[in-house]
Amino acid sequence: MWGKILGTGFGFLFGKWLGAVLGFYLGHLFDKSLKQDFDKAGGFQGFFSGDDLNERQALFFSSCFAVMGHIAKSNGRVSEVHIRAASAFMDEMALHGDDRKEAQSAFNSGKHSDFSIKEAVGDFKEAFARRYDLLQLFLEIQIQMAFSDGHLSSKELELLKLVSKFLGIGNKHFNFVLKRYQAEFKFRQQRAQWQSQQQSRHSQSSFRQEREQSNNYRQNTAASTDVSKEHALAVLGLEQGASDKEIKRAYRKLMAQHHPDKLVSQGLPEHMMEVAKAKSQSIQAAYEVLKK
Known part of the structure; x- marks a missing residue:
């Protein structure tokens, strides 16, 4: 002005x-x-001290695991699948010692009957109100926990919608994010299966077996290419028939949203940088499939 x-x-x-x-x-x-320069510097939050950044990171950490615990308990008891998923998530973040104990404590607090998801997510929303990318990542992490067994129960879906609502994310965008993650889940499974097939194929020493497997592999690859592209498009939030321009625009937008360094500067705990990296890698892999 x-x-x-x-x-x-x-x-x-x-x-x-x-x-x-x-x-x-x-x-x-x-x-x-x-x-523009002011916003790039983090707006008014750019004037915060290192201690304030640490406080925001601690809040993200504790809120994330507490809500994960609450969602895991939504069906009455925490299943072994959800426990393994939470442990795998902690492993992915390389949490050890006191850091892991804090994560476990926050996760357990979310399982208590007096836990208020509205208050927990509300406090988080208040602290990160201007950081929409972090709000969305928080939601994606909760979807990942709920979807750890490969499907969503009605109670899990209801809780996820509440989390989205308390974060200020509309129902339309919630459905968009949910669909994207489901596609990402299937896309990762498909990639893992493809890599396993490659390793199995290369382990055969017989030329005849190699030739037969190569033919089968080409047939399987040809049959699954369309499926891979369908999931890759969904990972980018696109439908069949999307143009190259739309694909490139969606890719750049999602990569910007999940850029680990930017998210850490906004308050994402450094331990959770690996989560952002994994999502960026899935987005990158989907884009590479669509470029071929």
Whole structure:
């Protein structure tokens, strides 16, 4: 705003009304540039101290595991699948010692009958209100926990919708994120199966077996290519028939949203950088499939 005011004033002094108009326009450009630089610096949160950043990271960490625990208990008891999923998540984050104990404590707190998901997610939303990418990542992590056994129960789905609502994410976008994660889950399974087939094929020493397996492999690959592309499109949040331009735009947008360094600077705990990296890798892999 000050750029417009000062630009108009100086422009009027030197060029009367024509100068004022030109000064207003130049001031507008200055304000716009200043705002972009300010936002890149983190807005007003960019003035926070390192201690404030640590507090936000601690809140993300504890809230994330507490809500995960609550969702895992939604069907009355925490299944072995959910326990393994939580442990695998902690392994992915390389949590050991006190850090792992804190994660386990937060996870267990979410299982208590007096746990308030509205209060927990509300506090999180208040702390990260201007960090939409982090709010979405928080939701994606909860979907990952709920989907750890390969399907969603009605109670899990109901809780996820509540989390989305308390985060301020609309129902339409929630469905978009959920569909994207389900596609990502299937896409990862498909990639793992393909890699397993490759390893099995290369382990055969007989030329005849190699030739037969190669033929079968080509047939299986040809049959699964369309399926892979279908899932790859869904990972990017796109439908069949999406143009190259739409694919590239969706890829760049998702990569920007899940950029680990940017998310850490906004309050994502460094331990959770691996989570963001894994999501970026899935997005990258899906894009590579669609480029072929």
